[in-house]
């Protein structure tokens with residue numbers, strides 16, 4: 001009995017020593033370019049799919065539905081489980097009248113920051129998590145897989161990769177899941193105005209909205225729209241270069257609808273912003289048919305790879 005106990009203590013010590021020595025091993029030196037490429041290889045289409053399934057599985061994420069705080073808390077908890085212990089909710093009041101009924105609600109953005117090393121510059125990486133579906137009762141059903149579980153999945157995958165790299169970025173990166181986009185960009189407007197009022201030095205805002213639908217997956221070329229603003233053509237060019245170098249996609253810029261998603265309030269508040277969007281129009285948009293089955297996660301992965309490279313290039 002005693003002997004066995006001593007042996008197990010010895011085993012524990014050996015394991016601890018082995019773990020310590022492994023931890024002390026220096027990782028092989030990488031150039032900056034190699035590091036960025038390495039990060040992009042970590043992007044997983046399986047992870048993107050599982051995040052979209054998880055969000056769709058909530059039934060509805062309609063901004064006026066009773067479960068809205070629960071949805072935000074679940075997203076915050078997922079960030080915490082990835083090591084973002086500072087993840088929190090930031091709430092704002094929203095009153096909305098729909099079909100003669102006035103809804104007085106609190107809405108909840110989810111914020112997950114990574115503190116940078118050097119200065120107070122900030123990059124915001126965002127996507128709206130609320131959803132909408134017509135033709136059904138959206139208080140009960142609004143799967144919003146492509147719009148916009150796909151964008152939230154992209155943001156969370158980059159958050160996972162940045163955390164996994166164990167290297168602190170030079171600048172602060174803040175991941176934000178926005179509430180109530182579908183009712184009028186409310187979550188991003190609240191957050192962008194708050195940042196402007198407090199003088200935050202936001203160097204760039206990256207928005208994902210609908211990034212997983214491709215009409216013809218067997219086509220020779222897949223396209224992505226990098227939507228920009230009149231103050232962000234320089235980072236648009238940088239993003240285009242990242243798509244050339246780190247993805248199989250052909251990028252273009254059609255800014256016709258650049259006021260239709262969460263990057264727009266950042267632009268209005270004087271911040272440079274980009275909005276990544278699929279090249280094709282999806283027929284199930286804002287219907288109960290917007291489900292995992294319409295998403296192509298190989299396509300989404302290419303968007304996440306290139307934008308991950310852009311974010312790494314600007315922040316590491």
Ligand SMILES: [Zn+2]
Nearest residue numbers: 147148209210
């Ligand atoms: Zn959307």
